[in-house]
Amino acid sequence: MEYKSHILFSNLLYSCVDKKQRSNESFVPEHAFGYIISGESHQKTNEGTLVFKAGTVGLVRRNQLIKSEKVPGPEGEFKSINLFFDQAFLRRYSAEHKLAPAKSYTGNPVCLLPPDPFIKGYFDSLLPYFNHPEQASDTMADLKTREAVELLLRLDPSLYDFLFDFSEPYKIDLEAYMNKHYMFNVPAAQFAKLTGRSLASFKRDFEKVFGTSPGQWLQQKRLAEAYYLIREKGQKPSEVYLDVGFENLSHFSYSFKKAFGVVPSRV
Structure with a gap:
C-alpha cells in the first residue's frame, strides 16, 4: 500500500499517521464504526477519556462532542479503518427492511465492542480496497455498509436502538x-x-x-x-x-x- 495519511472513499476512511495527531473536528455528526489496526485512539469526552487499543472495535454515536487523538504504537504508526453510517442510509435501510420504530437510545454514546472474528474479518476485507482504491465504488461501499449493520445487530441486538433511533436532541438545560x-x-x-x-x-x-x-x-x-x-x-x-x-x-x-x-x- 502506498501509505497516505488518510484515504477516503464514500463513507469509508483509512488513516495512517506516524506521529501523534489530534482531530481538527470535535463534533461527530454521524455514527462511526471503527477498528484500530495499530497504535491507540484516545477519545476524550466531558466524562473522561476512553482508549481504543490495537485490535479493538468501537462505536461512537452521532451528535457527540469528542476530542480524538491518534497515537502511534511501538511499531511507529497509527492505523485505523472507520465507517460512517449517515442518517439517510439508515432511514433507507429501515424502510427497505420494514423495521419497527426504535426506542429512544439511552445507552453509552461511545461503545467498546467485544472481540468478534466476523467483525475482524469484515475490516480485513476492506483493506484491499484501500490498497487498490481504483477498484472501489459507491455500490461496493453501500454493500459493505449494509454488511456492517448486519454484523453489529448479530453481535448485539441492543444496538438496534443505537443505530435506528432517529430522534434529534431535545431542548435541555x-x-x-x-x-x-x-x-x-x-x-x-x-x-x-x-x-x-x-x-x-x-x-x-x-x-x-x-x-x-x-x-x-x-x-x-x-x-x-x-x-x-x-x-x-x-x-x-x-x-x-x-x-x-x-x-x-x-x-x-x-x-x-x-x-x-x-x-x-x-x-
Missing part, C-alpha cells in the same frame, strides 16, 4: 450543558443543535442565562480554565490551549495576555 462542554471548539450552530435549539433561540437563551454572547462567554471561560491549569496545576501553555478549546497557540497567547496582562508562560 443550557447552563448545565455549556458548563460541561465549553472546551469543545465547535461553532455556535453545533451547540444550538445539541441543546435542542435553533441558532437564534440558542443565542437568545444564552444571553438570558449568562448575560453575554456565546463567543464572549466561551473565550472568558476557556481563558479562566487555562489560567487555572497553568498557575495551579503547572501545565505548559502548549499542553493547555487545545484542551480548553483554542485552535492555535498564537491566538491563545494573544487572548491570554489581553485578558490577564501577561503571557501564559509568565504566569
